[in-house]
Amino acid sequence: MKPPLITLDKVSVKFPNILLFSNLSFTLQQGQNWALAGKSGSGKSVLLQAIASNVGINGGSITYGFMDDVYKAPPTDDLLTFHRFIAFAGARHHFKTLSNTSDFYYQQRYNSSDSENTLTVRQYLQTVKVNQHKPPYWTFDKTIAALNLTELCDKQTIKLSNGETKRLMIAAALLKNPLILLLDNPMTGLDVATRKAFNVLLNEVSASGISIMMATPAFEIPDCITNVAVLDNGAISQSLTKQEFETSGHQSAEKTTVDTAALKQLLNTSAVNHSYKQIVSMRDVHIQYGDKTILNKVNWHINPGERWALLGPNGAGKSTLLSLINGDNPQAYANNIVLFDKKRGTGESIWDIKSKIGFVSPELYQYFPTDNSCLQVIESGFYDTLGLFRPSSKAKADLALNWMKALEIDKYARQLLKNIPASAQRLCLLARALIKNPALLIFDEPCQGLDDHQQQHFKAVVDAICGISTVTLIYVTHYQHEIPDSVDKVLRLDKGEVVS
Structure with a gap:
């Protein structure tokens, strides 16, 4: 029996003066796709960031069991660390200028002379390092077609709309051909038609051998999801199958009052x-x-x-x-x-x-x-x-x-x-x-x-x-x-x- 793809054992995460997690344990098994649900501030995004090693852990351990299969593959010239096989698409982009800096400002997209100093969609995606441990399924042409970016290839990244930017960030994560895809509210900013198409796309992503973990609202869990973890105050309060979650009543919020x-x-x-x-x-x-x-x-x-x-x-x-x-x-x-x-x-x-x-x-x-x-x-x-x-x-x-x-x-x-x-x-x-x-x-x-x-x-x-x-x-x-x-x-x- 293969080991879990990822195992978190009693993990703790702290920010300055704030304890976000304490003794959190979680396993991602082969064939599973997880949705992380829960109130805002419950720790969904931080959990994804911890798995991606974008934030350090202060206690416990994270084991990347998928690396056992990576090491069995034919050797390559690349340095094979777990970071290479995890792709993360978060709430903020990290675009670069042609000078390889991140010195952007809010109104830049509307000032033509300044916006020209940014990478185009094509140039940005060409900076993505593709994993070559096996023939890549998500090629450049396939990925931009799947995310409806073909007509935007020559557009500067700074000029993209919010939804177009979200699609580009997901495309960059997918183009990496990871083994684990981490998505932080991926459908935020997408229009109705794009959300429907993205739901279909995730089915293909899963079928291509990529395991998915995503933070998402309770009412918007994609079809490919098999399991749901409900977070509350930095702890996993419930681990359910998707079917169990859908019949548990988590999707409805209580009525609110205003003073x-x-x-x-x-x-x-x-x-x-x-x-x-x-x-x-x-x-x-x-x-x-x-x-x-x-x-x-x-x-x-x-x-x-x-x-x-x-x-x-x-x-x-x-x-x-x-x-x-x-x-x-x-x-x-x-x-x-x-x-x-x-x-x-x-x-x-x-x-x-x-x-x-x-x-x-x-x-x-x-x-x-x-x-x-x-x-x-x-x-x-x-x-x-x-x-x-x-x-x-x-x-x-x-x-x-x-x-x-x-x-x-x-x-x-x-x-x-x-x-x-x-x-x-x-x-x-x-x-x-x-x-x-x-x-x-x-x-x-x-x-x-x-x-x-x-x-x-x-x-x-x-x-x-x-x-x-x-x-x-x-x-x-x-x-x-x-x-x-x-x-x-x-x-x-x-x-x-x-x-x-």
Whole structure:
């Protein structure tokens, strides 16, 4: 009988002053594919990182039993360590510039001269070292076709949409031809059609001899999964077959309540005059990079107090459209765009625009510095800076703490952003968007990485805010159930054009 592919024996993992795991044991057997379920912050991502050796363990041991078969294969010139046979695709990308640095900034994708200094999709995938212990099943052509990247091969990585970036990261992991594939919420950011295709793809990945472990929401477990581990506070509370899990009732979250009186007080504390005739007016907006049209003849008028869903598949142009509103895209000056009653290019600064907007997006999460405390991150929302670069104001810090309480993350107030769970990091950025009570809220896939309770609670908070204020809302998501009940208007994009 073959040994387990991976064995964790009483493993402990610590971050500064935080014990994440203690005496955790787990085995991945031949023929198994595992889903890791549980609340946000329960340890799913850290468990994957520990297996990939991306974080060190402080106690116990991890044994990579699959290496027994690797050593039996014909010798190669490569150094055969277990790292070579494990591929990990996480929540953040690690793209390089042509100068082999990671010096990216948030608005870089919209500045053509700067974005040219990045690898193309083809160049990025060509940096992947393919395992040659046996003839590779996942060749370059097969992999890019499977992840629908063929038409994107000559596009700079920095210009990819969130969903396109996710597909590229998965392709890079697959192209390695690993024995173990570790995926951290792989369907986050993917549109409906791509999620369906990815489910089919995972069946082929498994059939090709690759064992899969993935963190995923309880309602979105792929067909190829055989077993589910439920994590709770850094421990595996249950190990079930997929069938047992599906009949156990784990998929449903409890109803959540919102303290409306506290929200009213928060909004009154930072009351701002929002008297505008029009929030956004776009006429025949056209955005083009080289010979590639991103937006074509887009017309969109948003009145004060309206709540919109902005929908469309990956690469439809949604993020580019939002960049024109948020002041991040210099091509706004070449188009007929009015924001908050002022035509772009008539004297208003980017900071004037940003002062009226609360914004969050996957790209902001990707590039936001993590060395500030959570309170400092949220307080920086008053100044629209990526971090707090001035002395903290007690009144503003108190307000930041109250917003953390409203989003149920106040226990992280004094911790550095980098030392808290990814879901709490995202909620901090949402609090940062809310803190100044802006005239316009732009939430681009705000529920990425949140568990069921966090999603329901945030959705209830948004509906409560819309019920007691005149805030205007633009909400982007690929999941129908995430759209707040207060949203009653839809703009749908496809291939850069308005389709409804």
